[in-house]
Amino acid sequence: MKRFFIPIISLCLIAFTFTSCDPKEPEPEPEPEPKEEVFVSKTPENRNILLEEFTGVNCGYCPDGHRISDQLHATYGDKFLAINIHAGDYSGGYFNTPEGTALNSAFKISSYPSGVISRELVNTGTKVVFGISRSSWGDIASQIMAKPSYVNVAAKSTIDSASRKLTCEVQAYFTDSSPVAAGLNFINIAIVQNNIWAKQSGATNFYPEMYDAATQKYRHNHMLRTLITGVDGEAMPENKKETLYKKTFTYTIPEMISNEAVVLKDVEIIVFVTQNKPSTIPVPIQDASQFVSVINVCKSALTFK
Secondary structure: HHHHHHHHHHHHHHHHHHHOOOOOOOOOOOHHHHHHHHOOOOOOOOOOOEEEEOOOOOOOOOHHHHHHHHHHHHHHHHHHEEEEEEHHHHHHHOOOOOOHHHHHOOOOOOOOOOEOOOOOOOOOHHOOOOOOOHHHHHHHHHHOOOOOOOOEEEEEEEEEOOEEEEEEEEEEEEEEOOOOOOOOOEEEEHHHHOOEOOOOOOHHOHHHEEOOOOOEEEEEEEEEEEEOOOOEEEEEOOOOOOOOEEEEEEEEOEEEEOOOOOOOEEEEEEEEEOOHHHHHHHOOOOHHHHHHHHEEEEEEEEEEE
């Protein structure tokens, strides 16, 4: 009997010994929380300029406005961005959009081309207006560009070529508190398109570089196709100093807008922050907090997949 039990007891002891010497497995470390990517600048900056140029294919002087706008962009780069809005009688119904027509009415545009510079009211000496003559665009733009902006804005966009889905990630940082109440600053996202060939009065006289004699067509650039956030934009809930705003917008780009194909490789995305709504401009304006302005603007980075 002894011979039977001793080996078993010995084996059990050996097994017990080895088992008790096994080290405990360490507790898994929690995965670090992903760091928040902030790509908008937090350094105070001066204002960039948005020119909303009201134009039309039947406007003989409008190509001169296009030329002046392009020269200003060549001078200032992306600190000066333009959106060409086809609206009013001189548009002949070509390339009209609901948003463009609404803005044409809100800013009381009566002559073409007219430029609204960052939606600032301008005293021309005889009247106070939004839409000003092309000869004044550069001077007014340089004055506004010298002013500090209380908010910076940046954006990254992708377009899925198969589904035509636009994804636009927007960030804005308030380097100072806004003068208007919370909810009265707005994010605006515009889709503009280049390389649209169509007729244009005055092309050979004022901007022959954009005219193709073989087809007798003119190249229209940075044309408004739509404002995906609407005429007034989307309200930003907070606007105090050091507030970081972040939101990702999605939109499926139609194949056609205003009977013209939307060619994805020719589009650009312009994002801007406004204060107050152009659709509800008070008359008369009682104080500065009621002014409608584009405080800052950027051209979104854009990639395709």
